[in-house]
């Protein structure tokens with residue numbers, strides 16, 4: 001099966017290893033993965049900060065890049081980027097009827113990574129093994145706004161050796177919120193520290209999620225807590241794709 | 249505009265004050281947990297019924313918003329037929345004049361009051377006090393706030409920021425209380441002093457949770473009995489009704505009453521509920537002789553005709569505050585508005601205007617938990633973002649941020665620029681990180697970046713782009729004659 005892949009800009013900029021793991025998993029499941037080179041970012045940070053028209057410039061590029069691909073399925077590695085394309089682009093393009101129609105059609109072809117594997121490919125056991133305790137952050141965009149609740153958990157539970165530990169209030173926000181993180185750092189800091197405390201309390205070795213921005217936020221906070229003594233052990237922060245690609 | 253308070257401080261300063269106040273910080277978190285658990289249990293118990301109720305309430309409320317003038321008229325006509333005196337107040341100031349007129353007509357100088365957001369919205373207490381009228385808040389929490397000269401930190405439990413010791417001290421200092429900090433003892437004291445005030449007051453002032461158009465009735469949902477005393481003891485009663493409180497009929501009231509206490513405090517019902525239809529009738533032994541209804545618009549028609557019309561469904565239950573990750577840490581005092589939290593951002597910005605609200609519209613991570621919990625399905629986070637879009641469109645954003653967002657627009661839509669920036673960015677970041685893989689607190693001298701690194705480390709750009717790996721990978725596959733299967 002041919003699929004087009006949408007990694008999201010953070011994977012391209014900072015975390016290529018997450019994208020590599022996801023491509024490995026998809027290929028192992030028999031997908032022929034393609035990726036248009038003319039895509040960069042969904043631009044959600046712009047509309048979420050109020051800059052709708054500026055987001056339109058960025059969004060046109062995404063629509064152009066993926067619309068022309070001959071694949072009828074597009075897999076998004078990050079829930080929030082997918083949410084932006086499917087749910088926000090209709091607002092972004094509200095005064096551009098041509099792109100509005102194009103984005104509506106494009107949205108129908110988008111699938112979030114875990115949802116795609118479980119509900120489209122019909123696979124829950126991807127053959128991974130990961131002998132560690134893992135907790136999963138039920139990020140707002142994947143869980144609440146896209147309504148993808150079970151697939152990530154089903155995938156994790158099928159991983160050999162993996163011990164799943166649910167954190168308290170797993171579906172609460174990590175405090176990232178795009179530019180909110182920069183504009184209101186004191187509040188964002190409080191929110192993510194609290195999220196980290198619930199992660200630490202599980203005693204898990206690994207925290208994983210299906211939304212790269214949240215992972216970046218959590219990783220940054222855990223790292224700060226580790227260096228200032230609030231955390232006394234290493235906790236790995238991984239995208240679920242990396243666990244599904246693991247043999248350890 | 250009395251919606252806002254503590255405006256001589258910036259939002260950031262107010263937030264810092266709140267974060268430093270450990271008691272307040274913990275109190276709000278504990279309260280959130282309690283409400284969250286209790287509400288969750290009741291909602292779960294109802295199964296699908298909860299969602300059906302929500303949908304029904306949305307239908308009913310939208311119908312009223314779309315036919316607002318019709319229902320305002322129907323309510324006013326029926327309330328008048330019940331013997332109430334109607335006062336239509338397009339603005340808060342109009343409402344205040346009407347109230348002052350009523351006091352003047354009766355030569356009244358003493359009033360008791362039960363909780364009403366509308367009176368807070370227009371700053372009624374201050375105006376009456378300035379006019380030489382004594383006004384006593386009789387709701388426990390409101391009385392604490394009034395005595396302490398403090399502001400509400402929550403819309404449903406407004407004195408959340410005081411613990412029992414602080415409350416005992418307030419009454420010791422201001423009202424001669426001599427007892428302990430045991431809540432029952434303080435409440436008993438309050439009950440005693442309030443009794444006298446109920447007996448003496450000439451006017452009772454109250455709010456209204458829902459106004460029933462078909463019967464012209466006003467309702468009061470409370471947990472303390474004081475509302476019932478306010479609406480039955482004084483001879484003259486003034487009811488503040490926002491035009492967005494109107495619902496069509498008693499059947500709709502039933503739906504709303506199933507949603508409100510469950511959402512507000514996680515209870516199936518409250519201890520008291522009053523449905524009042526006009527003044528004391530012939531042969532009745534209690535109730536006011538005169539009932540004045542102040543039907544107040546104060547910006548609601550404007551909201552009803554804007555992108556924010558969904559907000560008119562709001563029943564002020566506070567469920568969105570009780571789940572909000574931001575409110576959880578900064579309380580109502582961080583927002584500096586009598587309407588705090590998610591609903592507060594939408595309402596405050598909508599009623600007070602963008603020039604007044606500092607950066608409040610941006611104090612939200614857009615997580616959407618509020619919308620999920622809202623009993624009347626208001627897409628609160630979308631409306632907050634709509635405010636942001638309006639702020640930018642109207643040029644009311646900070647001028648310094650514009651080049652940053654314009655820069656991002658360019659950076660994310662122009663591949664050569666993006667790739668060049670990536671290439672140049674890594675060595676710079678590496679240098680700042682002193683060779684490490686993340687920027688730590690030593691980078692807080694850099695504008696914008698410090699927003700992140702003041703509380704978290706920031707990973708530096710990777711050495712290679714994912715897209716570069718991907719191209720190599722595809723070349724490799726082509727060379728090995730592989731498709732996708734391995």
Ligand code: SF4
Pocket residue numbers: 511561562563564565566567568569591618621622623624625626628
């Ligand atoms: S917006 Fe919804 S949840 Fe918030 S107070 Fe209003 S009705 Fe309640």
